[in-house]
Amino acid sequence: MTENRILAERLDTIIPAIMREQRIDLWLLVAREYFEEPVVASMLDAENMHARRRTILIFYDPGNGKPIERLTVSRYGLGGLFAPAWDPSKQPDQWKAVADIIAQRNPGKIAINTSDLYQFADGMTLSQYQKFVAALPAPLQARIVSGEALAIRWLETRTPAEMEIYPTLMRMAHKVIGEAFSRSVITPGVTTAEQVQWWYRDRLLQLGLDPWFHPSVGIQRKGAKGMLEGEEVIQPGDLLWTDFGITYLRLNTDMQHLAYVLKPGESKAPAGLRLGLANSNRVQDMLTRNFATGRSGNEVLALTRAEAAAAGLDVSIYSHPIGLHGHGAGPSIGFWDNQNADPRGSGLIAANTAWSIELTTFAAVPEWDGQRVDFRAEENAFFDGTHVRYIDGRQTDITLIPSGQ
DSSP states (O other): OHHHHHHHHHHHHHHHHHHHHHTOSEEEEEEETTBOOHHHHHHSOTTOOSOOSEEEEEEEOOSTTOOOEEEEOSSSOOTTSSEEOOOTTTOOOHHHHHHHHHHHHOOSOEEEOOOSSOGGGOOOOHHHHHHHHHHSOHHHHTTEEEOHHHHHHHHHBOOHHHHHHHHHHHHHHHHHHHHHTSTTTOOTTTOBHHHHHHHHHHHHHHHTOEESSOOEEEEEOTTOOSOBOTTOBOOTTOEEEEEEOEEETTEEOOEEEEEEEOOTTOOSOOHHHHHHHHHHHHHHHHHHHTOOTTOBHHHHHHHHHHHHHHTTOEEEEOBEEESSSSSOSSOOBOBTTBOSOOGGGOSBOOSSEEEEEEEEEEEEEGGGTTEEEEEEEEEEEEEOSSOEEEBTBOOOSOEEEOOOO
16 A cells, blocks of 8 residues: 555654654654544554544654654554554553553653644644643653654655655646646636636546645736636636645645637737746746755745845745645745745755745736736745755746637
8 A cells, every 4th residue: 555655664764863863752642533633644544544532652762773662552553553552451541551651761852742833743732731741750741842843854854755656746737737728628708717726626526636725717817907716707818827736645736837828810928928937937946046954944035035136026935845735844935925034934944855836926018018917836846955856847838728719
């Protein structure tokens, strides 16, 4: 089973690395049925689609290079990936069993998932924390620390097995966008933006794929202000935009592409529109050149914005990690509503992480009487610690949709 193989690789390789990197001896995770926290949800095997009653996971590093212990203190096993460590017939109190396991190992630091900054690392609820602390001997209570860094590092890190699968997923997403932006779906003068959105949903049902957000389709038009959406009918001369993401084998895509509806007699988009996308590609290049391990998202944002400004480009950058979540764990690089340093961008960029290189440039288009047009671009990429590469290429030419029959 592919999901289980990938999960086993993640547990075998990422957990030892990040626990030793963060100098954590024991990591405790808690989830309840239908209320799985993000980290636990990513650790459930393919047969266990939800936590059962209360699922408690413990990772313990005995030190001296010994293997990490993986224990489940719950009534049910977890696909052989965690060793069962609780016999209710001998100790009916689940939390007392947890406390005994921890006391026997006497860890120096006990990490739990609590974080005000990152939702991915805030999985320990108040009720479960209170029960845990009440059961834990007082000397061990003082050793509790935040597992924020562990949660982020676990979720953001991509493995070789995942990166073997990711290109296929990206190609599927690109193919579906290509279908959406074609005459097989769009009839100029007839089809609305909203109809294309729901075509995406129907197409994914046919393909057995899941969207992780409702697709967006917008229209920019000469003489019209802003982005037209919903029941607006697509017309020749329109610049179309889409934002589309799918989930497959727990991995996610997030892409934004542009298309132009040719007017009768046209064979290419106006030069001003083509230059707009080229400028967005230029800023993507600036952004990816500024990636470096140990550099914060805020630093990358500032460097790229300064470089773009020096080139005379009007930009907005809002790139983010991607992987087990569409808007993934890790440092953000700007937000559409905040182009300054942000606490969520203070984290450091790490190797073996995947990214949505997401941004826009604005430009006055001569063929549209100097109208300000928004050239949004988003593609998914992988950072190996030295270079950023697009997982399945990126859009460099505006897709053309004929207006004739």
